[in-house]
Amino acid sequence: MSRILVVEDESAIAELISINLRHAGFEVNIAATAEQAQAAVDGVLPDLIILDWMLPGQSGLALAKRWRGDARTREMPVIMLTARAEEADKIAGLDAGADDYLTKPFSTNELMARIRAVLRRKAPEALDSVVEVGPLKIDPATRRVTRGTDHEAREVKLGATEFRLLHFFMTHPERVHSRPQLLDRVWGDHVFIEERTVDVHVKRLREALSPVQCAQMIETVRGAGYRLTSQVNVTPAALPA
Numbered sequence: 001m002s003r004i005l006v007v008e009d010e011s012a013i014a015e016l017i018s019i020n021l022r023h024a025g026f027e028v029n030i031a032a033t034a035e036q037a038q039a040a041v042d043g044v045l046p047d048l049i050i051l052d053w054m055l056p057g058q059s060g061l062a063l064a065k066r067w068r069g070d071a072r073t074r075e076m077p078v079i080m081l082t083a084r085a086e087e088a089d090k091i092a093g094l095d096a097g098a099d100d101y102l103t104k105p106f107s108t109n110e111l112m113a114r115i116r117a118v119l120r121r122k123a124p125e126a127l128d129s130v131v132e133v134g135p136l137k138i139d140p141a142t143r144r145v146t147r148g149t150d151h152e153a154r155e156v157k158l159g160a161t162e163f164r165l166l167h168f169f170m171t172h173p174e175r176v177h178s179r180p181q182l183l184d185r186v187w188g189d190h191v192f193i194e195e196r197t198v199d200v201h202v203k204r205l206r207e208a209l210s211p212v213q214c215a216q217m218i219e220t221v222r223g224a225g226y227r228l229t230s231q232v233n234v235t236p237a238a239l240p241a
């Protein structure tokens with residue numbers, strides 16, 4: 001389930017947003033101050049942040065700037081909310097690293113559409129779309145992984161963690177992901193889970209992909225991490241008996 005952090009000190013607005021997000025299937029956490037928001041992000045990296053500009057104490061703008069300056073949070077999608085409508089403020093928000101910008105009052109339909117658009121661009125693993133890389137196809141909605149055409153598809157059976165791991169790899173193919181990055185994005189915890197946990201689940205994933213001759217798509221990049229690539233010679237899968 002995708003995680004969204006709502007940073008908003010007006011509880012009525014925070015609740016309204018949360019209800020809509022939960023209804024759409026997201027897991028939602030609320031922070032009322034910059035300090036609470038930072039503590040939440042330090043724990044679990046959300047898939048997206050909805051960030052109010054005007055907060056008591058440190059502003060949302062300063063928070064967005066800080067996150068953009070930190071390697072761990074640099075890619076984290078941020079949508080800023082504000083009551084200000086002036087052009088200069090919008091530019092300041094986007095300069096601070098917000099991916100999108102919404103002026104209060106806004107319709108929840110518009111907010112949901114903006115969230116989906118930002119996720120599609122920056123965190124496609126948070127959406128339920130079918131993804132194909134090379135001969136592999138993954139469908140988060142039905143939790144099915146198959147190799148081959150619809151006509152003669154062979155199903156790959158995966159445990160829950162291996163499924164999430166493969167989904168993350170397939171939504172970010174050809175890129176190398178370090179173990180801490182994978183813990184953050186797949187497990188949601190970079191502090192309390194040991195890095196070798198990643199190795200254990202990559203091994204299981206390769207074993208599960210082996211019967212359909214796709215294990216070699218998961219590459220170990222020495223000293224860096226793991227990568228899923230379609231740039232390997234994937235041998236034709238044997239037809240099901």
Ligand code: CA
Nearest residue numbers: 009052054055
């Ligand atoms: Ca506010």
